[in-house]
Amino acid sequence: MFRGRVQGVGFRAFVEQAASDASVGGWARNRRAGMVEAVFVGEAAAVDAVIEACRKGPRLSHVESVDQREATADELELPGGEPFAILPTV
Numbered sequence: 537m538f539r540g541r542v543q544g545v546g547f548r549a550f551v552e553q554a555a556s557d558a559s560v561g562g563w564a565r566n567r568r569a570g571m572v573e574a575v576f577v578g579e580a581a582a583v584d585a586v587i588e589a590c591r592k593g594p595r596l597s598h599v600e601s602v603d604q605r606e607a608t609a610d611e612l613e614l615p616g617g618e619p620f621a622i623l624p625t626v
Contacts (some may be wrong), residue, residue, distance in 0.1 A: 538590060540600035542572045548622050550594040551586075555620045558582040559590075565623035570621060573626075575607045577614065 538547070541564050551564045551574055560578035567573050574590070576583045593599050615621045 537598050537602040538572045538574065538593075539569070539570075541598040541602070542593065542597070543570060545596035546594045547572050547590075547597050550597070551590055552622060554586045554589040554622050558586050560586050561614055561619045563621040563623050566625040568625060574613045577607075577612060580595075 546568065547565045551572065554560075555576060558578065560576050560582050562574060562576040562578075564572055564574040576586055578586075587602065588602070591599050593604060599616060615623065
């Protein structure tokens with residue numbers, strides 16, 4: 537979970553591009569409370585690189601904190617067969 541100024545600044549598109557560049561699958565979505573939630577699937581080093589890139593984010597964003605944990609089996613199911621998806625806000 538990424539907290540800070542992460543909505544309305546192209547953060548999800550940035551996350552998608554960072555994941556694609558690192559050959560990492562998963563998904564990202566806005567949370568109504570103002571955070572961006574993301575799940576990454578891939579080699580540990582690649583996932584760590586994506587998370588580190590997301591800590592910096594796009595130019596207009598400001599990531600204040602990152603909450604990390606292991607994903608549940610349900611969260612790991614990739615929607616629509618795409619390598620990375622932007623999901624609707626929850």
